[in-house]
Amino acid sequence: MDARERLIFALDVDGADEAEDLVRLLAGEVGLFKVGLELFVAEGPAVLARLRRAGARAIFLDLKLHDIPATMRAAAKAAAAHGVELMTCHADQAGIFSGLDLGRTKLLGVTVLTSLGAEDLAAMGYPEDLRDPRALVLRRAGLALAAGCQGVVCSGQEAAAVRAILGPQALVVCPGIRPADKLGTGADDQKRIVTPEMAMAAGASHIVVGRPIRQANDPLLAAREVVEGIRRGLART
Ligand code: C5P
Numbered sequence: 371m372d373a374r375e376r377l378i379f380a381l382d383v384d385g386a387d388e389a390e391d392l393v394r395l396l397a398g399e400v401g402l403f404k405v406g407l408e409l410f411v412a413e414g415p416a417v418l419a420r421l422r423r424a425g426a427r428a429i430f431l432d433l434k435l436h437d438i439p440a441t442m443r444a445a446a447k448a449a450a451a452h453g454v455e456l457m458t459c460h461a462d463q464a465g466i467f468s469g470l471d472l473g474r475t476k477l478l479g480v481t482v483l484t485s486l487g488a489e490d491l492a493a494m495g496y497p498e499d500l501r502d503p504r505a506l507v508l509r510r511a512g513l514a515l516a517a518g519c520q521g522v523v524c525s526g527q528e529a530a531a532v533r534a535i536l537g538p539q540a541l542v543v544c545p546g547i548r549p550a551d552k553l554g555t556g557a558d559d560q561k562r563i564v565t566p567e568m569a570m571a572a573g574a575s576h577i578v579v580g581r582p583i584r585q586a587n588d589p590l591l592a593a594r595e596v597v598e599g600i601r602r603g604l605a606r607t
Contacts, residue, residue: 373600375401376570377593378430378543380580381421384412390424392584397425399593402455404430404578418452430456434480439466450475456541461510464517476541479514480523481507481532484546487561503562504528511535526564526572533573544569545578547596552582566596570603 379400381389389409403426409417410433418429431454435445442463449457450472459467461479482491482503491501500506507528512535514522521541524532529542536542548563557563558581569577579596586592 372401373597373604374399376574376576376600376604377597378402378404378576378578379583379593380404380406380432380545380578382406382408382580382584384408386413386417386420389413389417390420392589393421393424393426395590396583396593397427399590399597401576402426402428402430404432404580405454406432407434415452418454428455430454430458432456432458434458434460436460436463439463442466443470446470446472446477456543458523459519461514461519461522464514464519466517467519468517476520477518478521478523478541478543479510479517479519481510481514481528482524484525484544484562485559490561504531507532508535515540521575523578525562526569526574526577527562529569529572529574541575542573543576543578544574545580547577547579548582549595566599567603567606570600571606572603573607574603 377400379396381403383389393403403421431449446467454475456476456478458478458480461481464479488501507524508531511522511532515536522532523543525546526544529544533542546560546563547566548557550565566577583589583592
């Protein structure tokens with residue numbers, strides 16, 4: 371697989387026009403375009419067809435919905451009916467999707483948001499043995515695997531351990547990606563961050579990048595630099 375196919379660009383914008391412009395600009399460097407809650411809630415499902423017409427070859431619908439099983443199963447089927455390549459559920463709820471026919475849409479279990487650190491998990495009431503994000507990520511990756519998810523979302527810091535549990539075929543998708551000069555300082559609302567090269571070398575199948583490309587002076591150049599990092603990381607595996 372070409373390194374570009376491993377790059378997922380997060381279309382975290384609130385309007386279809388801006389999203390289409392980004393797709394046109396970046397389609398040559400990006401494998402999948404990720405539509406999250408912001409864009410989907412603002413524009414509705416019609417935005418997906420617009421993005422495809424603008425050049426998006428594959429779409430990741432990242433809704434991370436959380437509700438009772440009947441609601442979640444119905445919502446997952448409705449999301450898959452849009453023909454997206456990837457979608458997410460929360461890994462701790464993955465069991466409720468067991469046996470559900472989602473057609474060609476692959477389901478990823480989100481383990482622990484990359485914006486959360488140990489202190490957040492403590493404040494949320496997790497017991498001491500699960501306050502280490504890695505421990506909770508690994509437990510939830512196991513749940514996602516048992517439920518039949520095709521992969522998980524985790525930070526690059528856990529990618530190697532997750533890969534060891536899930537085996538070589540699973541999708542290991544890592545957000546929380548930042549350039550090397552941001553690693554020591556924290557970045558935006560992300561806490562568990564690594565570089566593109568580090569994530570790929572650790573066993574990620576894909577990385578998710580939003581702001582480091584979108585907010586760059588030259589987003590196309592930034593995307594190309596990320597792809598170079600992916601290549602370097604893959605060469606280390
Ligand atoms: O702008 P940035 O590169 O931080 O964007 C990361 C993207 O990855 C966002 O769209 C966010 O919703 C998503 N994401 C995440 N952490 C997860 C799952 C998804 O940051 N665990």
